[in-house]
Amino acid sequence: MSKGKDRAQAKRIVQEQLAREKRRKVTLWTSVGVVFVLVMAGLIGWSVAAGQEQDNAGKLTVPPVAVDEGTAFARGSGPVVVDIYEDFMCPICKEVETMTGPTVKQLVDTQKITVRYHPIAILDRYSSTQYSTRSAGAAAAAAQGGKFFEFHEALFAQQPPENSAGLDDAKLVEIGKSVGLDQTFADAVTGKTYTAWATKVTDTASARGVTGTPTFFVAGKKLDSPTPQALTAAVTAAQG
Template sequence: MSKSTKERAQAKRIVQEQLARERRRTVTLWTTVGVVTLLVLAGLIGWAAVASQDKGTSGKLTVPPTAVDDGTAFARGSGPVIIDIYEDFMCPACHQFETGAGPTLTQLVDAGKVTVRYHPIAILDRYSSTEYSTRSAGASAAAAEGGKFLEYHDALYANQPPENSAGLDDAKLIELGKSVGLTDQAFADAIKNKTYTAWATKVTDTASARGVTGTPTVMVAGKKLDNPTPEALSAAVGAAGA
């Protein structure tokens, strides 16, 4: 083989090797692009599924049909003097207030002197690992829809979990409902589907806009009681004309 023939053969081999390398790079590039594209699509699909789930449950504002005061409270009684009570079911001081003032509230309602409006708010979610304040407020709204707000309200306090705990789980919230006569599947579904989560947030935001900074906050005829004892309640109702 002549020298020129060898040189041509060598040049041809070099060209072929370069072409092969280019083909491998092209295949690798498009394989990488394909993998990245699939990962991006999978991420988008996953995000859309989560977003759709959130939108269909806790993101949708559902106001209980029995709620009063711009959909933020549940009323008891029909007397002329309005008592507004802002409570958090995780709050020990709220439990103490209900234990001490509950009988007086009942007497005032039965005497036709007051209308008590309960505002379940959620400001203590940081004291549980499951946002119990929000979940229990939402559960009380479901109980109100079933016509058992006060009974469920009392059951929640009777079974109040300690602060810095997980709080009651959904199964226990449903069980408490059954104990007060909420046996309809709609009540359980409202808790499982977080039907009133957005509502609990709205009630809390409204309370904050009204100047409520802690719980319990008790107002008689629009005036806050600094020390809402049974005696102070009775005196404030009397001063309001009842």
């Protein structure tokens, strides 16, 4: 009887071990399955987000506030139109903006000119992240948020050097928030809403004879030397 009991106990122990092992395997494969589902969900989510970003980058969305066939952002209501084509990666654009900006503002404030800013992207080759295109698109988003001119000044104030990565999207969003822009602006920057627009306006500028930045036109005539004195003289001449 003792031997029979021993065999029965041994059999029971083996069965319990087998049951525990079966439960362990079920738990393990259940965990693996959950992890797999979560990973796949993450990959699908990332794929969808990446696809949406790519779709936005290829979809032409023109900011409703843009003027001049959707290529520029205007300030002022004076009779003489001054068009300024600039690239936020262009160091000379920053220098000219610093030099002529106060004169442009004074001419706007005295209702002598309407200035139209054209952010274009001709210097993508001087950054590793297409900064010219990204910053032009961000400027369009800022214009749609009613803060183009504030963002314009802030971008030049924090201009990255040529042959660098440029400011990343997070920094562009940060600058936007510093001038009062909200989450709609941030979403437009990270979602590449105006990437195709930046490419389109650059092509339009080229078709209009713009071969470099900065380029100024006063009443449709190119200003060869965009100094404060030359700009004021050209505006006076255009007034007749």
